[in-house]
Amino acid sequence: xxxxxxxxxxxxxxxxxxxxxxxxxxxxxxxxxxxxxxxxxxxxxxxxxxxxxxxxxxxxxxxxxxxxxxxxxxxxxxxxxxxxxxxxxxxxxxxxxxxxxxxxxxxxxxxxxxxxxxxxxxxxxxxxxxxxxxxxxxxxxxxxxxxxxxxxxxxxxxxxxxxxxxxxxxxxxxxxxxxxxxxxxxxxxxxxxxxxxxxxxxxxxxxxxxxxxxxxxxxxxxxxxxxxxxxxxxxxxxxxxxxxxxxxxxxxxxxxxxx
Amino acid sequence: xxxxxxxxxxxxxxxxxxxxxxxxxxxxxxxxxxxxxxxxxxxxxxxxxxxxxxxxxxxxxxxxxxxxxxxxxxxxxxxxxxxxxxxxxxxxxxxxxxxxxxxxxxxxxxxxxxxxxxxxxxxxxxxxxxxxxxxxxxxxxxxxxxxxxxxxxxxxxxxxxxxxxxxx
Numbered sequence: 001x002x003x004x005x006x007x008x009x010x011x012x013x014x015x016x017x018x019x020x021x022x023x024x025x026x027x028x029x030x031x032x033x034x035x036x037x038x039x040x041x042x043x044x045x046x047x048x049x050x051x052x053x054x055x056x057x058x059x060x061x062x063x064x065x066x067x068x069x070x071x072x073x074x075x076x077x078x079x080x081x082x083x084x085x086x087x088x089x090x091x092x093x094x095x096x097x098x099x100x101x102x103x104x105x106x107x108x109x110x111x112x113x114x115x116x117x118x119x120x121x122x123x124x125x126x127x128x129x130x131x132x133x134x135x136x137x138x139x140x141x142x143x144x145x146x147x148x149x150x151x152x153x154x155x156x157x158x159x160x161x162x163x164x165x166x167x168x169x170x171x172x173x174x175x176x177x178x179x180x181x182x183x184x185x186x187x188x189x190x191x192x193x194x195x196x197x198x199x200x201x202x203x204x205x206x207x208x209x210x211x212x213x214x215x216x217x218x219x220x221x222x223x224x225x226x227x228x229x230x231x232x233x234x235x236x237x238x239x240x241x242x243x244x245x246x247x248x249x250x251x252x253x254x255x256x257x258x259x
Numbered sequence: 260x261x262x263x264x265x266x267x268x269x270x271x272x273x274x275x276x277x278x279x280x281x282x283x284x285x286x287x288x289x290x291x292x293x294x295x296x297x298x299x300x301x302x303x304x305x306x307x308x309x310x311x312x313x314x315x316x317x318x319x320x321x322x323x324x325x326x327x328x329x330x331x332x333x334x335x336x337x338x339x340x341x342x343x344x345x346x347x348x349x350x351x352x353x354x355x356x357x358x359x360x361x362x363x364x365x366x367x368x369x370x371x372x373x374x375x376x377x378x379x380x381x382x383x384x385x386x387x388x389x390x391x392x393x394x395x396x397x398x399x400x401x402x403x404x405x406x407x408x409x410x411x412x413x414x415x416x417x418x419x420x421x422x423x424x425x426x427x
Binding site: 011012015017042046049050051054057058059060063064066067070071120122123 | 280284363410
């Protein structure tokens with residue numbers, strides 16, 4: 001890749017819109033071209049400046065209230081995914097819950113179409129698919145090959161600033177093949193590699209302060225891969241495989257049970 | 260973040276004014292509610308944002324002005340002139356500029372001064388974290404145009420920030 005091509009793709013690269021070969025080509029170029037690297041750093045600094053400092057205007061509670069009054073007071077059917085019915089109709093309560101939650105209530109008339117927002121999770125999912133595909137297609141499936149958790153765990157701990165739990169789950173049908181270190185979500189993460197019949201399962205683990213409580217595992221599928229992610233004890237877990245969702249679920253339960 | 264917050268934030272950045280933003284969002288929500296039947300996709304947030312955008316442009320009758328200010332599209336990305344390269348390099352030191360006390364005002368001002376067609380794509384990309392495909396659907400423009408407008412928007416922002424940096 002030359003500088004003209006690199007510059008024409010730099011924004012798509014910054015926005016993570018390039019495919020895997022495109023990403024690898026520009027990464028190779030940026031590694032050797034100082035001028036392009038400097039431009040890219042400028043763009044990246046601009047991005048983080050905007051994301052950190054630009055105002056995000058939340059809807060004023062009064063607006064939510066007005067819209068609600070216009071549309072009518074009947075609350076729509078709550079979406080199946082809502083954890084519990086909130087007491088929308090108790091006005092003082094409603095006020096106390098605050099703007100954000102109130103806005104959610106108002107927006108719940110689009111409930112049927114409310115979906116898990118793309119954004120952070122989606123970006124992570126894409127990176128996980130890339131990492132997994134790279135590992136499975138290439139030769140580097142594991143950095144440390146061992147089915148012994150007492151080998152894998154210390155090896156990972158020595159490379160990372162946290163210590164992920166590694167278990168061999170042969171008993172449940174998921175033998176541990178080993179581990180490796182990947183880089184995603186802007187940090188090094190632990191990857192445990194398991195096998196189930198002829199399928200490889202990658203389990204990515206990293207600490208995340210934002211995941212305070214343990215939400216239900218969320219499953220998704222993309223590009224023929226099934227993904228399952230959950231949070232537990234300050235760590236986030238992402239499992240990916242070409243196994244079917246039910247078997248992936250079984251895997252996550254086996255892992256959770258071993259903890 | 261709820262859809263309503265997303266709608267308001269987007270409208271607020273388009274209109275650059277509280278009152279107008281509230282009016283636009285209220286109207287857009289009513290329209291969305293009425294056309295709920297016609298909703299087919301799975302991305303509710305993008306759908307609502309598209310309605311917000313439509314409402315804004317129809318209400319403020321910006322369509323003509325907007326259409327006439329579009330020729331920038333032809334500005335291809337390969338216009339990677341040395342000047343642009345220098346500019347971006349100079350802004351590698353942007354981090355320093357961003358350590359100023361009034362960073363927040365600086366960034367917000369830079370965004371506010373962007374022409375509408377660039378402001379909307381950058382807000383959708385950076386604040387709403389939408390993909391090119393979603394932005395293309397909301398703004399009714401081809402994917403390539405999303406990319407070229409984002410590139411142009413970022414250059415304008417860097418230019419603006421560099422000017423401010425020089426003055427200070």
